[in-house]
Amino acid sequence: METISTDVAIIGAGGAGLRTAIALAEADPKLRIALISKVYPMRSHTCAAEGGAAGVIKPDDSFDLHFDDTVGGGDWLSDQDCVEYFIHEAPKELLQLEHWGCPWNREPDGSVAVRPFGGMKKKRTWFAADKSGFHILHTLFQTSLQFDSITRFDEYYALDLLVDDGRCQGVTAMEMRSGQLRQFHAKAVIIAGGGAGRMFPFSTNGAIKTGDGMAMAYRAGAPLKDMEFVQYHPTGLPNTGSLLTEACRGEGGILLNKNGRRYLQDYGMGPETPVGQPQLKTMELGPRDRVSQAYWHELQKGNTVSTQWGECVMLDMRHLGEKKINERLPLVRELAASYLGVDIVKDPVPIRPVVHYMMGGISTNTQAATPLPGLFAAGECACVSLNGANRLGSNSLVELLVFGRRAALSALEHIQGLPAANTTALNALAEETQQRIRTLFSRTDGTESMSGLRKEMMDTMEKNAGIYRTEEGLQEGVAKIHELRERYGRVILTDRTNVFNTDLFQALELGSMLDCAEAVTVGALARKESRGAHQRLDFPERDDKNYLRHTMVYHQGLDAPRVDYLDVVITKSPPGVRDYSGDHK
Amino acid sequence: MSKPLIREVPPTSWYFRHPRYLRYMAREITSLFIGAYCVFLVFAMHSLAAGPSSYEAFLLTLRSPASIAFHVLALVAALYHAATWFNATQKAMPIQLGEEFVPGNLISGAHYLAWAVLSIAILFLAGVF
Amino acid sequence: MKERLVQLEVLRYNPDTDTTAHFQRYEVSCPEEGVVLDALNKIKETIDPTLNYRWSCHMAVCGSCGMMINGEPKLSCHAFLREYDGVIRVEPLAHFPVERDLVTAPDDFIEKLKRVKPYLIPKAPKPISEGEYLQTPAQLKKYHRFTLCINCMLCYAACPEYGLTPKFIGPAAISLAHRYNLDSRDGGRDARQEVIASKEGVWECTFVGACSEVCPVHVDPASALQQVKIASSIDWIKEHLLPGGGK
Numbered sequence: 001m002e003t004i005s006t007d008v009a010i011i012g013a014g015g016a017g018l019r020t021a022i023a024l025a026e027a028d029p030k031l032r033i034a035l036i037s038k039v040y041p042m043r044s045h046t047c048a049a050e051g052g053a054a055g056v057i058k059p060d061d062s063f064d065l066h067f068d069d070t071v072g073g074g075d076w077l078s079d080q081d082c083v084e085y086f087i088h089e090a091p092k093e094l095l096q097l098e099h100w101g102c103p104w105n106r107e108p109d110g111s112v113a114v115r116p117f118g119g120m121k122k123k124r125t126w127f128a129a130d131k132s133g134f135h136i137l138h139t140l141f142q143t144s145l146q147f148d149s150i151t152r153f154d155e156y157y158a159l160d161l162l163v164d165d166g167r168c169q170g171v172t173a174m175e176m177r178s179g180q181l182r183q184f185h186a187k188a189v190i191i192a193g194g195g196a197g198r199m200f201p202f203s204t205n206g207a208i209k210t211g212d213g214m215a216m217a218y219r220a221g222a223p224l225k226d227m228e229f230v231q232y233h234p235t236g237l238p239n240t241g242s243l244l245t246e247a248c249r250g251e252g253g254i255l256l257n258k259n260g261r262r263y264l265q266d267y268g269m270g271p272e273t274p275v276g277q278p279q280l281k282t283m284e285l286g287p288r289d290r291v292s293q294a295y296w297h298e299l300q301k302g303n304t305v306s307t308q309w310g311e312c313v314m315l316d317m318r319h320l321g322e323k324k325i326n327e328r329l330p331l332v333r334e335l336a337a338s339y340l341g342v343d344i345v346k347d348p349v350p351i352r353p354v355v356h357y358m359m360g361g362i363s364t365n366t367q368a369a370t371p372l373p374g375l376f377a378a379g380e381c382a383c384v385s386l387n388g389a390n391r392l393g394s395n396s397l398v399e400l401l402v403f404g405r406r407a408a409l410s411a412l413e414h415i416q417g418l419p420a421a422n423t424t425a426l427n428a429l430a431e432e433t434q435q436r437i438r439t440l441f442s443r444t445d446g447t448e449s450m451s452g453l454r455k456e457m458m459d460t461m462e463k464n465a466g467i468y469r470t471e472e473g474l475q476e477g478v479a480k481i482h483e484l485r486e487r488y489g490r491v492i493l494t495d496r497t498n499v500f501n502t503d504l505f506q507a508l509e510l511g512s513m514l515d516c517a518e519a520v521t522v523g524a525l526a527r528k529e530s531r532g533a534h535q536r537l538d539f540p541e542r543d544d545k546n547y548l549r550h551t552m553v554y555h556q557g558l559d560a561p562r563v564d565y566l567d568v569v570i571t572k573s574p575p576g577v578r579d580y581s582g583d584h585k
Numbered sequence: 586m587s588k589p590l591i592r593e594v595p596p597t598s599w600y601f602r603h604p605r606y607l608r609y610m611a612r613e614i615t616s617l618f619i620g621a622y623c624v625f626l627v628f629a630m631h632s633l634a635a636g637p638s639s640y641e642a643f644l645l646t647l648r649s650p651a652s653i654a655f656h657v658l659a660l661v662a663a664l665y666h667a668a669t670w671f672n673a674t675q676k677a678m679p680i681q682l683g684e685e686f687v688p689g690n691l692i693s694g695a696h697y698l699a700w701a702v703l704s705i706a707i708l709f710l711a712g713v714f
Numbered sequence: 715m716k717e718r719l720v721q722l723e724v725l726r727y728n729p730d731t732d733t734t735a736h737f738q739r740y741e742v743s744c745p746e747e748g749v750v751l752d753a754l755n756k757i758k759e760t761i762d763p764t765l766n767y768r769w770s771c772h773m774a775v776c777g778s779c780g781m782m783i784n785g786e787p788k789l790s791c792h793a794f795l796r797e798y799d800g801v802i803r804v805e806p807l808a809h810f811p812v813e814r815d816l817v818t819a820p821d822d823f824i825e826k827l828k829r830v831k832p833y834l835i836p837k838a839p840k841p842i843s844e845g846e847y848l849q850t851p852a853q854l855k856k857y858h859r860f861t862l863c864i865n866c867m868l869c870y871a872a873c874p875e876y877g878l879t880p881k882f883i884g885p886a887a888i889s890l891a892h893r894y895n896l897d898s899r900d901g902g903r904d905a906r907q908e909v910i911a912s913k914e915g916v917w918e919c920t921f922v923g924a925c926s927e928v929c930p931v932h933v934d935p936a937s938a939l940q941q942v943k944i945a946s947s948i949d950w951i952k953e954h955l956l957p958g959g960g961k
Contacts, residue, residue, distance in 0.1 A: 040820065042865045043768075043776045098846045101834035101897060103854060103861045110848030134775055135861065142832045142890070154824075177813055206770035239715070239747065242773045308715050335773060338792065339747065451759045494763040497730040500814045503763045588729040589811035589819055594877035603785060606874060609922045673921065677940035684852040 001430055002182050003423075006034040006151070008411050009171055009186035011158045011213055013037035014044030015133070015397065016379025017192035018140035019093075019404030020411075025147035027412055034184055036153040036173050038208065038505070041141045045194055045206045046400070049133020050245035050331060051117060052125035053397035055090035058114060061122040063087050070395060071573050073119040073287050074359075074388020075532035075542065077226065077550070079569035082366045082386050086395075086402050093401035094126050102139040103128050105328075115328075116250045116280050117394045119287035119580075123280070125394040130245050130331045136397055156182070157505055158212065160433045161189060161220040161375065164425045168220065168374035172433040176505065179498030181437065183430040185423065187415035188374050190407045191217055191362060192400075195380035196516040197230075198509075200355040201458035204236055204243040213381040215512035217362040218519065222370045223552040225383040225566070227360035227516065228523035229533045231391055232292035232467055236354030238309035240339050244332050244351060246393040249284035251328055252276045253317040255291070256348065257303040263313070267294040269580045276319045282582030289390040289533045290580060292353035296467045305350060309340075312350035321345075353467060357396065358516075359387045359533065360523070363552060363566075368407035369414075376411050378403040385550065385568070389532020440507065446492025450507045453491060457484055457510070457517055465521055468535050474525040478560075481517045486558060488514055518561060523551040526563050544575045612669045618662035621655075671696040716746045720753045720795055724765065725805040727812050735812070737803075738762075744795060750802060751779055751790040754816075767816035774930055777866035780807050781816050787868035787928045808871040809880075823867050826883050829909050830891035835902025853898040860893035860938055862931045869925035869935050875918055882918040883910060885925035885935030892938040895945075911946040919943075 008024055010017045013035050021035045037044070056066050066087040071078050098104055098112065104126050105113040117125040128135040144150055155176040162170035162183065170185045193213020197205030218224050234255075235244040249255070254275055257263045262283065265272045269286040273279045284291070295313055298304050304311040317325060317332075322345045325333055329344075336342045342349045361383035368376050368384065378384075379400040386399055464477030488511060495503035529543035530536050548570075554562040600606035632643035646652060674696050675689030708714065720742055727735040742756045751769055758765050767790070769779040774792040782805040783793045790804070810818035840847075869885035876882045891910045895903045909915055919939045926936040 039768075039770065039778070040824070040865075043770055043778045045770065045776070047775050047864070048771050048773060092842055095842045095846055099834070099836070099840075099842060101894065101899065103858055104846075106849055106851050106854050108851060110850045110853075112846050131775070131862075134864070138861070138863075138865075143834075145828045146831070146833050177819070206772065206776060208770045239745070240772055331775075338774075338794070341747065450763070497728055497764075499729050500766050500817045502758075502766045506763075589813055590727045590729070590735055591811055592735075592806075592808065594809065594874070596878060599874055599877065603924075605924055605927060606922065609874075609920075609924075613920075673940065676926075676934065676937035677944055679937065679941070681852065681856055684850075684855055686855070 001434065002180070003185060003427075004034060004182055005185045006032045007186065007415060008032075008188050008190065009034045009036060009184045010190045010192060011036050011171060011216070012044070012192035012194060012379070012381070013039075013041040013152065013154070014192065014194055014379065014400070015046035015137055015140060016400035016404040017041075017044075017190075018137070018144050019401050020190050020192060020378060020408045021150045022140065022144050022147065023405040023408035024412065025144075025149045027408065029149055031149055033150045034153060034186065035150055036156045036158055036171070036184065038155060038157045038176065038212070040154045041144070041152070042138060043208070044137060045209050046137040046397070047134045048204070048206060048243065049136070049397055050130040050243060051247040051250070052115060052127030052132040052394045053094055053136065053401075054117065054120065054124050054392070054394040055094040055126060055398055056087065056124055057091050057094070057112060057126070058123065061124050065121050066090070066124060068573065069120050069281075070386070070392055071388070072576070072578050073392040074386075074390055075578060076544070076548065076570075076573070076575040077229075077385070077388030077531060077568055079366070079385035080571040080573060081569050082384055084571065085366050086386050086399065089402040089405075090398045093398060093405065097136060097139055097401070100139050100143045102135050105129065115247060116278060116285060117392070118246050118249065118285050118291070119281060119392045120285075120394070121281050125250070127247065129327070130247055130329050133397055157508065158193075158216060159437070159508070160429070161216055162426050162429045163220050163372065164422055164429065166373060168372055169421050170426055171216075172430050174437070176500055179501060181430070181434055183426065185421055185426055187418050188376065188411035190411055191375070191377040191381055192379045192404065192407075193381045195358040195361075196513060197355050197358065199457060199513040199517045199520070200230075200461045202236075202241050202462065203355040204233055204241055205355070210509035210513050211381075211516035212509060212512040213377070214361055215515035217370060217372070217375060217377065218515055218553075218555045220372060220375070221555065222372045222375060223363045223554050223564070224516070224519040225360055225363035225385070225550050225552055226389075226523065227358070227519035227553060228527055228551060229359035229389050230355060230465070230520060231288055231357040231359060231533050232353040233356035234288055234291040234295060234353050235315055235351040236356075237335065237339055238307060238312050238350055238352050241354045242335050242339060243354070243356065244315065244335065244349070245329070246288070248315060248317055248329060248332055250278065251317075251324065252278045252320055253315050254284055256314045256316055257298050258305045259303065263298050263303065264291065264294055267297060269294070271581075273582065279582050282580050286580045287390055287578075288356075288393060292467055293535060295353050307350045309350065310352065312352050314348040315351045316348035317344045318346065318348065357391055359383065359389065359391055360519070363550075364403075366406075367410045368403045369410050374414060376407040378407040389534060440491070441493065441496060441504065443492055446490045448487045448491045450491055450493070450503070450510055453484055453488060454510050454513075457481065457514060460484070461517055461520070465524055468537050469524055470537050471525070474521060477521040478525050481514065481521050482560065485514045485518060489558075515555070519553040522561055522563060523553055527551060542575075548575060612666065615662035615666040618659045619666060622659045622663070667700065671700070717743045718746050718795065720744050721801040722750075722753055722757065723801050723803045724816070726765075726815055728814055739801070746796060748795050749791050750783055750788070750793040750795065750804065753795065754790060754804070766814050775864060777864035780866045780868050780871065781805065782808055782871065787871035789866060789868070789930050792930055807867060809873070809877040810867070810871070820867060822880065823865070823870060823884065823886070826887045827865070827890065830883065830887045831902060831906050831909075832887070832890040832894060834894060834897065834900050835905060836899060837901030847899045849898050856898075857893050857896035860889050860896070860933060863890055863933045864931055866930060868928045868930060872924035872928040874922055874924070875920060879918055881914045883915050885939065886933075888916060888942060889933055889935040889938035892942050907946065907949070910942055911949070916942045916946065
């Protein structure tokens with residue numbers, strides 16, 4: 001097996017991975033950086049983020065307000081020292097992107113423009129039309145091209161972390177083009193592998209978001225934190241699940257049920273605001289968890305609209321007018337027209353909540369370090385505890401910048417004066433990966449089909465770990481995922497050739513998703529309260545006495561995982577009431 | 586070990602693959618007629634310089650069916666070539682006034698207009714009107 | 715949701731087992747408003763797990779799923795079944811080596827992208843602490859269209875010049891260089907000219923215009939290339955014909 005020696009290996013080349021790589025290259029031009037990704041960088045799912053990125057820049061805004069919005073939006077499950085660090089770094093990172101050429105929308109005077117977003121008290125979301133993530137990703141990718149010290153390994157599927165002497169010292173990966181395994185020996189490894197939304201059948205996430213990075217860390221002994229918090233975005237296209245950005249509502253779009261009523265006013269987000277005059281942090285600009293949950297209640301009451309794509313509510317943007325829609329929401333208009341045949345200038349568009357984002361992930365501290373020495377993580381795959389129980393829209397694009405950079409700095413610190421690696425031990429570990437793949441590859445007595453297992457997993461997650469959860473449903477979910485993980489040991493490939501074998505990669509991705517699904521269901525079963533995106537019908541109240549703490553799930557092979565807890569860091573904002581009734585109580 | 590498959594582009598027949606390539610080739614071929622007409626003009630000047638009898642003979646050949654056919658073809662080619670050129674101007678020379686770009690049709694339209702005005706002026710000078 | 719029967723004829727090639735490519739016929743039922751990618755996914759899930767192609771976002775922004783559909787370069791997630799009758803012929807993106815089935819090797823494009831220096835080279839560098847570079851909406855609009863490139867490479871598959879002369883830098887890479895040249899914050903045009911204004915750069919382009927016709931996000935690369943030609947010609951005239959090199 002070929003060995004590639006490097007100083008830092010980064011797994012994932014989306015927004016977080018690229019930001020990390022650039023930060024490393026800038027800090028020390030002599031550093032050898034390996035950027036490993038199963039897709040070319042510009043295919044990473046950062047490109048699909050639409051609305052924008054939050055950072056305090058305008059004179060009417062303040063760090064305290066961004067802090068309060070984030071902590072309240074996260075239902076007090078955010079670590080407040082982390083939030084503090086984040087809000088101060090956010091504007092610097094967004095300015096850095098501006099200096100790298102990101103085409104942010106502008107005010108007439110040439111300064112950066114900001115737009116309103118759900119759950120935010122002030123306009124503070126920087127945006128590039130409704131393709132903010134796309135522009136951030138491409139700006140980072142293009143900027144990274146000027147650093148020769150960044151060696152990209154595009155279309156290398158990372159498999160296992162190499163952990164020896166109690167610290168992470170590398171990773172194995174398969175070159176997809178040849179099917180050949182490689183081992184990367186590195187002084188530090190940074191995982192920036194994105195979320196795992198594809199474990200659900202209906203998701204805004206691209207096909208690549210299968211939690212490989214999370215599962216890799218989990219298998220290597222690092223805990224997954226707060227995995228039960230899965231964000232539903234309130235406005236997805238009902239057939240493809242494609243995202244219609246929160247900016248639709250930020251710009252003034254309204255949500256209607258079948259009776260034409262702006263039903264959010266019935267769920268603690270009223271009273272009604274005038275159409276076309278969106279007010280911050282109320283009605284349609286409530287936080288995502290509340291708005292998605294309101295849909296579920298409308299569905300129970302029979303107030304949703306029956307369409308050929310299932311039960312929907314209507315997002316009405318007609319009053320915004322064609323000019324504003326073209327200028328600020330061109331992608332949304334195109335998506336609705338192409339995939340649903342609806343012109344949002346002329347008609348309301350049917351939408352429904354769709355799985356969007358994992359608040360949980362690899363447990364990291366404010367330095368982006370995991371409990372496993374030498375292993376760092378940033379972006380959606382990490383849980384640095386910024387987002388708590390519910391992420392505010394437009395915080396995640398900034399999160400990957402702030403903590404991508406932070407991970408780079410921490411890794412730099414870590415690699416100073418490390419003892420030499422025991423290459424014999426690392427080679428032996430890599431050989432284990434080789435064996436694992438060989439077993440999967442050459443198994444002929446398997447009985448389980450990959451697509452069959454995947455469908456059962458998705459159905460289980462939707463049925464038992466959706467917007468509202470119950471003890472009974474979660475017990476069923478935990479048992480079923482456990483069964484599926486066991487059956488996964490008998491999965492059989494149809495394709496046994498070497499070159500770009502997506503049958504093999506989909507099987508490996510399924511393994512990753514099952515590991516993540518286990519952490520989601522187990523965490524959700526253990527959390528007997530309702531907080532943010534985790535809503536239990538049998539425990540409808542938040543329980544700060546018992547659950548103002550993070551769920552930590554530890555991998556135990558095929559056995560049930562170990563669940564532990566970690567206290568939430570509270571510095572200045574004691575748990576309070578989340579109020580989205582606006583200024584006009 | 587991996588042997589990528591190279592699907593060669595047929596060097597002499599690729600433009601049959603799609604109508605847009607045929608349109609492109611048509612545009613390129615029009616330049617042959619424009620070139621031929623230039624040669625023809627040089628020839629006309631030469632016969633004019635050689636004296637009245639030479640010029641008379643030249644005018645006579647102009648009336649032959651082959652000559653008329655060539656002129657008609659050359660005119661069609663020139664018109665088509667000019668149209669593709671004018672249509673291209675909006676892509677090659679976009680004009681931004683304030684924030685907005687001037688609509689492309691306006692830029693191309695201005696070229697058509699200028700063409701018409703110049704043509705009328707030349708015809709006027711030639712004594713047609 | 716109404717379904718319809720879709721017939722696909724897909725080019726298959728596996729270097730491990732094949733010496734040449736062949737077409738394989740599939741028949742699947744798909745929602746009427748579906749796209750070719752949905753049909754491929756259904757085939758992979760229910761008929762033939764050995765079929766290989768790239769895809770991710772299913773919303774025409776990641777640029778993974780470019781392929782030739784009935785001879786036209788398309789994103790398969792944006793190729794609507796309602797627009798096709800009869801058997802749909804699906805082939806890998808033209809002008810790129812085929813790794814396997816519908817998966818092509820984009821190495822050449824990636825290498826060219828790097829050569830054109832598609833990043834901001836600031837005209838007047840300043841530290842982050844001094845805030846943003848001011849840029850009016852009009853200055854933004856000047857280059858904005860050329861920022862929209864998703865690197866899907868459909869324009870390379872449509873460009874006969876690239877097919878015949880592979881050293882041509884090509885539409886997407888030159889458009890991106892032009893995007894930075896037009897940016898009011900940028901001062902790197904001279905550094906990019908060496909590549910984009912060379913023989914392998916814009917002067918290889920004969921303005922077929924196919925790139926702009928197939929671009930799924932309306933970047934209009936043909937426009938960018940013609941603009942570069944004009945600007946480069948003006949440079950040449952200034953340098954060679956004006957007294958003092960136009961300085």
